[in-house]
Amino acid sequence: MIxxxxxxxxxxxxxxxxxxxxxVPIVSHVDIDAFxxxxxxxxxIPAFIEKNAYNAIESxxxxxxxxxATTFTFNEGSFDGPKKQYNPKGFIVEGTNNAEWxxxxxxxxxxxxxxxxxxxxxxxxxxxxxxxxxxxxxSRNKELPHEDIVKFTEMIKAMGYNxxxxxxxxxx
Numbered sequence: 609m610i611x612x613x614x615x616x617x618x619x620x621x622x623x624x625x626x627x628x629x630x631x632v633p634i635v636s637h638v639d640i641d642a643f644x645x646x647x648x649x650x651x652x653i654p655a656f657i658e659k660n661a662y663n664a665i666e667s668x669x670x671x672x673x674x675x676x677a678t679t680f681t682f683n684e685g686s687f688d689g690p691k692k693q694y695n696p697k698g699f700i701v702e703g704t705n706n707a708e709w710x711x712x713x714x715x716x717x718x719x720x721x722x723x724x725x726x727x728x729x730x731x732x733x734x735x736x737x738x739x740x741x742x743x744x745x746x747s748r749n750k751e752l753p754h755e756d757i758v759k760f761t762e763m764i765k766a767m768g769y770n771x772x773x774x775x776x777x778x779x780x
Contacts, residue, residue, distance in 0.1 A: 631738055632722055632724050632736040632737065632738055632740070632767045632768070633722075633724050633725075633767070634704060634707040634708055634722045634723060634724055635705075635707045635723050635724070635725065635726045636705060636707070637705040637706065637707065638705060638706035638707050638723055638726060639706075639730070640670060640676075640700070640706045641670065642730045643668065643706070643723075643726070643730060643733075644668045644669055644670055644676075645667065645668065645748075646665055646666075646667045646748070647665065647666045647667070647668070647733065647746035647747065647748065648664070648665055648746060648747050648748070648749065648750050648777075648779055649661070649664035649665065649666060649682075649744055649745070649746050649777045650745045650746060650747050650751075650752050650757070650760075650776070650777060650779070651744075651745040651757065651760070651761070651774050651775060651776050651777060652664075652742070652743060652744045652745065652774070652775055652777060653741070653742050653743045653769060653770075653773045653774055653775070654742065654775055655742050657692075657694070658680075658682060659775075660684055660685045660689075661682035661683070661684070661692075661777055662682060662683040662684075662685070662686055662687050662689060662777070662778045662779075662780070663681075663682055663683045663687060663777075663778070663779055663780055664680070664681070664682040664777045664779075665680070665681050665682070666678065666679075666680050666744070666746060667679040667680075667681075668698070671697075674700065675697050675698060675699055675700075676697065676698030676699070676700070676709065677695070677697065677698075678695060678696045678697060678698050678711070679693060679694075679695055680693065680694045680695075680696070681693045681694075682777075687778065687780045694713065696711045696712055696713045697711075697712045698710070698711050698712075698721065699711075699712065699718055706723075707722065707723045708720070708721065708722050708723070709721040709722075709723075719737075720737045720738060720739070721735055721737070722735065722736050722737060722738070723735055724736040724767060725760075725763060730748070731747060731748045731749070732745075732746070732747050732748075732752075732756075732760070733745075733746050733747075734746075734760065734763060734764060736764075736767055736769075740767070740768050740769050740770075743764055743767075743769055743774070745757075745760050745761075745764065750779040750780075751779060757776070761774060
C-alpha cells in the first residue's frame with residue numbers, strides 16, 4: 609500500500625507543470641527496437657522515489673500493441689538495500705519519430721519522457737522533460753569515464769537544467 613501511495617504522489621509531481629516550461633530538444637529519430645533493453649542510470653536529477661537509488665536500471669521491451677513495457681529497478685539506500693521495482697508503461701507520442709513518450713505510472717496520467725540525446729551506437733542517452741524537473745543520463749555500461757560524465761553534464765546544463773542537483777547513481 610505504501611508503494612502505491614508513493615507512486616501516486618510521484619505521478620502527481622512527475623506530471624506537474626512548471627510555470628517556466630522550456631522546450632528541451634528531442635532527437636530526430638529513435639530506432640525503437642535498438643533502444644529496447646537495459647539502460648544503467650549513471651546520473652539523474654531524481655524524482656523522490658529514486659533519491660537514494662543504487663544500481664538503478666531502466667529496462668524496456670516493446671509490447672505487441674506498440675506500447676513499451678518498462679521495468680525500473682534499484683536498491684534503496686545502499687548496494688545491499690531493499691530491491692525496489694516499478695513498472696510504468698510507455699506510450700510513444702505520434703509524430704515524434706519515437707523520440708517522445710508518455711510514461712504512465714498511474715492511469716490515466718502520462719508523464720513526459722523526451723529522448724533528448726542518443727548516440728549513434730545506442731550506448732548513451734539523456735532523457736529529459738520540458739519542466740526541467742527531472743533528467744536521466746543512462747548508458748548500456750555501468751560506468752562512464754569521468755570526461756564523458758563531464759561532457760554529458762554540460763549537455764544537460766545547456767538544456768537549462770541546474771546541474772547542481774545532478775546526482776551520480778552508484779552502480780556495482
